[in-house]
Amino acid sequence: RSNEPTRRRVHRSALTEPQLRVAEAFIAARLLTSYEDGDDAILEVTHEALFRSWAPLRQAIEVCADQLRWRADLERWARDWENSGRQDAYLLRDERLKAAQRWAASDSEVDGDARMAEFLACSNRADRATVQRLSETIARQALATADSEPDYSLLLSLAAFEECAPT
Numbered sequence: 751r752s753n754e755p756t757r758r759r760v761h762r763s764a765l766t767e768p769q770l771r772v773a774e775a776f777i778a779a780r781l782l783t784s785y786e787d788g789d790d791a792i793l794e795v796t797h798e799a800l801f802r803s804w805a806p807l808r809q810a811i812e813v814c815a816d817q818l819r820w821r822a823d824l825e826r827w828a829r830d831w832e833n834s835g836r837q838d839a840y841l842l843r844d845e846r847l848k849a850a851q852r853w854a855a856s857d858s859e860v861d862g863d864a865r866m867a868e869f870l871a872c873s874n875r876a877d878r879a880t881v882q883r884l885s886e887t888i889a890r891q892a893l894a895t896a897d898s899e900p901d902y903s904l905l906l907s908l909a910a911f912e913e914c915a916p917t
Contacts, residue, residue, distance in 0.1 A: 755801045755811050758822070762791040764863070820853040828869035842873040843880070885914030 762784070765773060773793055776782040781800060784791050800807060811818065827850075831840035842850055847870075854870055888910035896903040 755798070755818070757795040757798055757801075758825075759792045759794045761787070762793055765793075817853070817857065820850070821857065824850055824854070824866055824869075825863075828863075828865045831869050831872075832865060836872070838876055841869070841876045843877050847873050847877050881914050885910050888914065 762770070762773070773782060773784075777784050777793070781796055782793050783796050784793050786792075795801070801811060802808060827840070827842065831837070834840050841847075851870060851874070854866070888906055892903045892906040892910065895906070
């Protein structure tokens with residue numbers, strides 16, 4: 751049942767005014783629970799059976815399944831990165847980073863989540879730095895072989911230009 755939706759905790763402070771009004775009605779109907787967490791409150795679904803039994807909610811989840819999956823993955827990756835002491839090994843790279851950025855661009859709530867936004871920004875900086883280092887390494891190799899192996903040097907230059915940052 752790994753494809754089944756699961757509840758997630760949300761800080762009350764992360765909700766907009768219209769979302770808070772809906773949340774308050776759901777709390778009154780005992781569909782959501784609310785409990786204190788320091789200066790803020792945490793909201794969560796009372797029971798995961800609601801995801802399966804309440805048709806409008808189940809249908810809304812099905813429509814947004816990919817978006818919800820991406821959001822959950824990105825939240826988990828950002829949390830793991832923070833829990834690791836922000837180690838670079840936990841940052842996203844290459845195609846995984848590009849896919850996460852495309853998704854984040856389509857979800858306005860990512861900007862409101864400081865941890866996710868910072869995680870993506872740090873991933874982007876680290877990925878650009880890696881590509882820059884690779885590009886510089888290839889450029890040095892191309893220059894070193896320009897006189898002795900001009901064809902090889904030209905191929906390296908073209909590959910670096912197409913795949914890496916120009917140097």
